[in-house]
Amino acid sequence: MASGGPGTRERRYELVVFGASGFTGQFVVEEVARVATGGELHSGLRWAVAGRRREKLQAVLERAAERLGKPALGSEVGVLLCDVGDAASLAAMAKQTRLVLNCVGPYRFFGEPVVQACVENGANCIDISGEPQFLESMYLKYNKAAAEKGVYIIGSCGFDTIPADMGVLFTRDKLKGTLTAVESFLTVKSGPEGSCVHDGTWKSAVYGLADQDNLRKLRKQIGYAPVPVVGAKLKARGFVFYNQEFKQYSVRFLGSDASVVKRSQRYLHTELKEIPVQYGAYMNIGGLGSVIKLMFAGLLFLLLVKFSFTRKLLTKYPEFFSAGHFTKKGPTQKQMDGTSFTMTFFGEGYSEGQDPQHGKPNVKICTEVKGPEPGYVATPIAMVQAAVCLLEEAAALPKQGGVYSPGAAFSKTNLIDRLNKQGVEFSVISKPEV
Template identity: 60%
Template sequence: MAAGSPSRPYHVIIFGASGFTGQFVVEEVARCAAERSTGGPLKWAVAGRSRRRLEEVLKRAAGKLSMPELTANIESVVADVSVEESLDVMCQQAAVILNCVGPYRFYGEPVVKACIRNGAHYLDICGEPQFLERMQLEYHAEAQDRGVYVIGSCGFDSIPADLGILYTKSQFKGTLTAVESFLKITGGPEGLCGHDATWQSAVYGFADRGSLRQLRRKFGHKPLPVVGARVHKRGSVFFSKEIEQYAIPFIGSDPSVVKRSQRFLYEEEQRSPVQYSAYVGVGGLFSVVRLFCGGLIFWFMGKLSLGRKLLTTFPSFFSFGLFSKSGPTMKQIEDASFNLTFFGEGYSEGSDPTQGRPNAKICTQVVGAEPGYVATVSTLVQAAVTLLNELHSLPRRGGVYSPGAAFYRTSLIDRLNNHSIKFSVKSSQ
């Protein structure tokens, strides 16, 4: 069967539906199932290792959303990353697989291979640069040959950042040459908390950071040209006047993903690349001290196998409560929100980017609800719907892409604006 074949029983299968994030994806797909603008209602199913747990997830979603039909009409597919045949059966039944099983460095590759092998498009919410870039290096040509799209980081890491850059560039009148982004995550009285799987990804990503440098050398990329004045990176900790609190460089996948998109657009579309630096607010001086102490512990223990074992066994203790095996409470999720602000500079229309300093600025923002389990599931599901509805607008015939490279010609930003993630211009001069 060809990729996206209409003979497949489902448009979308959520793999890992019984996991912590997968449960939220199930609810979002259920809400959006009737919204698909072309091709009729969205036909979907859930998949995972345990049929009983999958049925429990559907039962909870049915009660929460007042949709009793979910328990009767939505099928459960048993699939396990360690059983290749089960992945093949799953991938043969859907046009798109939403992979919610992480950490992806351990569990992602078998799903990517099964999707390519069986002609199903693949989306995930990975925030691990090593995995994302290795999939591109090793599977891009095969995915192209089979007409399959493999699009990683379709969650909070990194659609707001990647599409935020594209949005900023589209709103800038002239040549945008550099952007700094500042992320602020706000919580309620109970504070913020993330799930253990995200913590594990960070721990093992830090331990394996040397392999990322080796991996990037294998691409053989030439450095992207610097258009306009070169932007200097800020320090490891600094007070940001832009967000009026201390900030540090963002260590997630956003810079990596944005650079991949900028490279694609430069090489395939001859669009001038944008220099990009990402930062995240950490609060006041007390937060800086806590971050410094926690960072030292993380750095030391992350280098040792025993230290990594302790970090992943006791996430709440070593992260000062920022991550836990149980994840955030519903109250924490409901009270949280994010604001990602982009400060761009460049050259106004008619100005020569090779001459003088930038003479124009723009400030845009992407805002939304709690990033990990509300914004992420919204961006993932809308990316899937966009792929299904606008396949003709994606590049070439398939391949491994970042979100910006895959969706730059689509209506995904408009879709997100209609689903509680707002892109807007704050100022332009």
């Protein structure tokens, strides 16, 4: 089925960036403008920006044009006035486009009205949420309706979680044999200016951790089919451990990577009969001093998120409670320029001809995804390339619409090749050893 529901090819725009004047939205606008003028698409891209205030949207377009060294973008880019609290304005936006790139978070508070408007009005929707509860509640509420409308709702298409989700698929495809388990280790390097994150991500973490019990209830309600364990069972590591491979300490990664990868693997197993891959996500943090700081900060954070009064303090003073790692202003350009990430995947499995149901794994592989600053450089690249895939590769998407994770939606597309060309690079570090 062609993406975007019946009749969407005749719509005024192919793509609308909603929340274009927000902190992340402005970088997404810049990336869309770069792609729209860079000849990557078969035809010129008809697109628009959407948000609450016209002057702010115009300013974002002017900034993008200036940073790209282009003449003003205003004349060829539509400007739509739209508010997440105004259902009629969301419906009007969705009716005009094939695809909405939703940059308005935290998604647990502001995401559902956009999904609802898109499903009801036959528009596809991509977001960059790293919030499992939002992603999975959208699946529960809208998967059936989206399938009936033939539209694709694809969550977590930023740094959360395209490098992890597509990285597992890349590792699987590069192993000659059957991949049964993967562990990933994220390393973020910053320059002399250090790095920081905009407080929108902080808010998502505060409310997400406070609501863990409801996430468990939600999963029970969905009634997920269990994902079978194929091959040797992957053992979960402790929360903090010394990592011999990297000669530093690692911690369990608390982002949405593990839950999104599991959803993708469940879909690929149940719908496409592919062998599911077990997955563990970790992050490298450095020496013992970093561990002590993290443990102290983590315990304080877990204590404070439990009570509504202290949650308000956490969200009001992110810079104080995160020791400057999260700020209301977000990172400077120098901080972004000096920051990069590497995600290393260690996979194990069974060589061709070996039965993964019997015996120990006998092949290993190491792959890597490298990229620029995760939050505001890699995320817009990932989101926009996912959008390009959805618009240009309809035949490679799942046969029917629905609410999907990136790995489920894009496993048969050229998304990895597209990302490689844009500086989010997937590579094999060591070939399988028997």
